[in-house]
Amino acid sequence: MLSSEGVGQFGDPRLARRGSTVFNRIVATGSLVQRRVGKTRAGELGMARFLESPAVSKEEIVETVGERTARSCMGRRVVVAQDTTEVNFAGREAGRWDLGPGGDGKSAGFLIHAAVAVDIESAAVVGLADATIWKRSGKIEVSRQQRDLAEKESQRWLTTTRIVADLLKDAEQVVVVGDRENDIYSVMARRPAGTELIVRAARDRVLEGGGKLFEEAAEWRVLKTTGVELEARRPGEKRRTARLQVRAGGVRLTRPQTADDGDPALLALTLVEAREVAAPKGVTPVHWRLLSSLPAGTAAQAEEIIQLYRLRWRIEQVFRALKSEGLKLPEVQMQNGAKLLKLAALGLAAAVRILQLVDARDGSKRPALDVADEALIEAALVIGPTLEGKTMRQRNPHAPRSLGWLAWIVARMGGWNCYYKPPGPKTMGIGWHDFTQHAAGFLLARRQLEHV
Numbered sequence: 001m002l003s004s005e006g007v008g009q010f011g012d013p014r015l016a017r018r019g020s021t022v023f024n025r026i027v028a029t030g031s032l033v034q035r036r037v038g039k040t041r042a043g044e045l046g047m048a049r050f051l052e053s054p055a056v057s058k059e060e061i062v063e064t065v066g067e068r069t070a071r072s073c074m075g076r077r078v079v080v081a082q083d084t085t086e087v088n089f090a091g092r093e094a095g096r097w098d099l100g101p102g103g104d105g106k107s108a109g110f111l112i113h114a115a116v117a118v119d120i121e122s123a124a125v126v127g128l129a130d131a132t133i134w135k136r137s138g139k140i141e142v143s144r145q146q147r148d149l150a151e152k153e154s155q156r157w158l159t160t161t162r163i164v165a166d167l168l169k170d171a172e173q174v175v176v177v178g179d180r181e182n183d184i185y186s187v188m189a190r191r192p193a194g195t196e197l198i199v200r201a202a203r204d205r206v207l208e209g210g211g212k213l214f215e216e217a218a219e220w221r222v223l224k225t226t227g228v229e230l231e232a233r234r235p236g237e238k239r240r241t242a243r244l245q246v247r248a249g250g251v252r253l254t255r256p257q258t259a260d261d262g263d264p265a266l267l268a269l270t271l272v273e274a275r276e277v278a279a280p281k282g283v284t285p286v287h288w289r290l291l292s293s294l295p296a297g298t299a300a301q302a303e304e305i306i307q308l309y310r311l312r313w314r315i316e317q318v319f320r321a322l323k324s325e326g327l328k329l330p331e332v333q334m335q336n337g338a339k340l341l342k343l344a345a346l347g348l349a350a351a352v353r354i355l356q357l358v359d360a361r362d363g364s365k366r367p368a369l370d371v372a373d374e375a376l377i378e379a380a381l382v383i384g385p386t387l388e389g390k391t392m393r394q395r396n397p398h399a400p401r402s403l404g405w406l407a408w409i410v411a412r413m414g415g416w417n418c419y420y421k422p423p424g425p426k427t428m429g430i431g432w433h434d435f436t437q438h439a440a441g442f443l444l445a446r447r448q449l450e451h452v
């Protein structure tokens, strides 16, 4: 089996093969619906058996994908964006669906906390580093219980940061980035060695000497005004360039009463404030207060922190590809909760893969090893030339072994004719599926020749 497309060993080569097939079919069809992914009755049953098998766990799927991401991150500077998202099946009762309650306490739902590695240089998604997928237990009614739950769920930020730090220890730099939910004193205070952090501040914390965090920055002078590209966050919205006033300085946060006594009484961090000026009518102006372990002694350093925080949009894009656009996880009809959570793990990995393929088609110079292992690349070196035509337009213009080169081959296999518009996610998905099948055939034949 091709290790690069495996989603786990599961202690059984047949399950490993089945998992790989299901994963590739999800990417190819852009769907999580059993009938579409399975295609035939046999395919449907294969998918059902895979998800039902007690030997298949969402943890092994996530770990397998995470190890691949770790290899791709070696020697690179990466932002690891982490965030929680809820998958909510509105209008369906939690009990009947064998799930826990969603955030509204009524409808069935579950949670995904994911960490996605993003290349700092190119803003490309490198891969899924880690994910925890779980359902809430019991009803959320009592306020005390709600608090406990909130605390338990906030633990994820710390646990995930530690897993990421260990997993990506061979990266040149790891900057863990989180939104306002990540503004938890204990999480910031216990930052693992070898990682940096950027967190959007949610709380107006008390500083050493009695001042307040938000007032502090307001008094600083503007270091520079800079344009920052903001992606569209919802359909109908346009990508725009925001003009941000940048202020920065060092702050010393005091430990809040809610924090653990074991945490340090003071925490020295950098605060960067980015405030949008001249925002267009109808949009909420950007106002970010970012706490970071990185220095911001110069305007350039402060701007770098803002640019790194901005890369967080890529995890939002992954969640959208899994939920609303693309794979449409909340529309899946699968009443077995355990199966559904495994499907969510496969879907999350597939959403990342689809984004990577779409990123790659723009002629990336990054290594093809980001999405495929050495065996697949060797197969591509043989398959590639057979897809080239006589005219210049029909020749692969990219350097062999680059991601752009591999994406060209995948697009051709997906039916792209080298002319007109660039291949879309559908073409890339189908192409990826067909390419891995051809490559598997090629590698099998080569192995047999070697053993003659």
Ligand SMILES: [Mn+2]
Pocket (backbone or CB within 6 Å): 083, 084, 179, 180, 181
């Ligand atoms: Mn969030």
